[in-house]
Amino acid sequence: MDPHLLRTFVTVAGTRSFSAAAQELGYTQSAVSQQIAALESDLGATLLHRRPVALTDAGARLLEHAGPILLRLSAARADVVRLSGEPAATVVLGATPFAGSTRVAAVLASVQRAMPRVRFTLLLTGRDAVAAGVATGTLDVGLVDGVTAPSDPLPLPDAGQLATSVLVENTAVVAFPAGHPFAGRRSLGLADLADATWIDAPDVATPLPQLRALAHSGGFRDGFCYPGTDTAGLLALVAAGAGLALLPGPVTHPGVVGVAVTLPRLVHRVELVHGSLTPPARVLAEAFRP
């Protein structure tokens, strides 16, 4: 199971086309066809239905493994390369939107002042992209925020070998439009809201599948998908009544009211995540710790 074959398999599955995958990867269509055939004969199973291209059960199963494997492979490469490269004069900090708040800016500014020769960059993206970036070395340090049970770590994509430490914990709140029947409450249980409409904003708010897991129940249907990473945009949607969202408190946005979740006990947390640190990246990471 050559990683090359795995990569073209993932691409074909993603584009649902051999030709498109070939173009994307810089191969001929013929090569892609042969690679998939090789994979299938190696595993002794049909991975894709043809015309139209669709995953078989076996293919779907393989796809679940392929992503993490490829991620880890490049994490390994990045990890080794980082060790042997010359000390970088640049540090890239990746953060999820709510994690990249005022304190981040203050810390970055002070560290920048302490090390004027180093070039710092702040990149705001989704949770998974931060974790993957840290694993593959695109990012030196990551800040990820999310909602979980007090004793659990934040769920991150499996890239292995990532050190995490808790930076901030505060209350998790559900964001309601002002005037919503629940908006006046002081606290609430998640299960009461299983029938409500939620905004599916996996990169800013709590992803819906995780929400269901936290509440130990189904429901939580999504009325609106928000793939962006802008917090104000999400809150505007909430204010407009497009749906609810589980967020870090306190919420300060006109027309939006945050109500703390008390059942189950939940916290919003910001975690610092990194692999092996270059010296300037280490300074930055230390600066974040209390």
Added chain:
Amino acid sequence: MDPHLLRTFVTVAGTRSFSAAAQELGYTQSAVSQQIAALESDLGATLLHRRPVALTDAGARLLEHAGPILLRLSAARADVVRLSGEPAATVVLGATPFAGSTRVAAVLASVQRAMPRVRFTLLLTGRDAVAAGVATGTLDVGLVDGVTAPSDPLPLPDAGQLATSVLVENTAVVAFPAGHPFAGRRSLGLADLADATWIDAPDVATPLPQLRALAHSGGFRDGFCYPGTDTAGLLALVAAGAGLALLPGPVTHPGVVGVAVTLPRLVHRVELVHGSLTPPARVLAEAFRP
């Protein structure tokens, strides 16, 4: 980073010899030398010192990644092959020694009676071997036991995609030789025993590194290494005063007394672990659930 190269790298690191690794893998020494050279030039780093062969820092880092990657790779293969293979007429159950207790035998016997055409096998080994076996398809179903905090799952090697479910929880006890000053107590805290001598029996009792993590402290020096998987043998060592061990209660062995651990709160737990199940394996798995 071809998995083949990774595999020979792991073998070379393990044997600390190019020639021995070549023999073990069925290559010539020349091939191994070229493979390592290819890996090093690909990553742009020296992975091994030569004469004598030893890991560089970069090599050590790569080695940490290589194991999990190779494991996941074969887990992926096994997972796909299992889906497309014909229904097997054989089920292999792997279990750690304390997990494979009386109830296991009873369940196996009754399932065997229900499906006389199917050939069942019970294999007792270490924790990691059970998890790896289930991931790679050598085992259909695994039973793993161990000690953790009540809210945490048992720590298993990262093979991804393994479903686990809790079967039994009971108290965790420290096994003392009769006459030990602590042997008369009704309960105790782990930290009190950080200075005691422990038996390092990673496949039967709680591994020492995990013990340190549970107690949030150092210490726990090992007086004796017990790599076997026989429970009676371990208890005999405890009775002889070779050291202590953290085990599932209750302990019934002449000369050994078990005292429950109450600080931190710990439980001994047996977990069922499996990948995708063949029909007869599913029946077996269901039979274990309460």
Added chain:
DNA sequence: TCCACGACATCAGTATTGCTTATCTCGGTA
């Protein structure tokens, strides 16, 4: 119903890769 077109499969040819055998080089040791 038939044809044309789009999309994947197959085939032949070739460049590359990755092995083996043979030989060389280096470091430790008597």
Added chain:
DNA sequence: TACCGAGATAAGCAATACTGATGTCGTGGA
């Protein structure tokens, strides 16, 4: 200093994995 063991290097050859051309199948339009 000479030898021996162990890894590096070189040349040759077989297997692999591309490209380009052609074949086959399903679909949509006339």
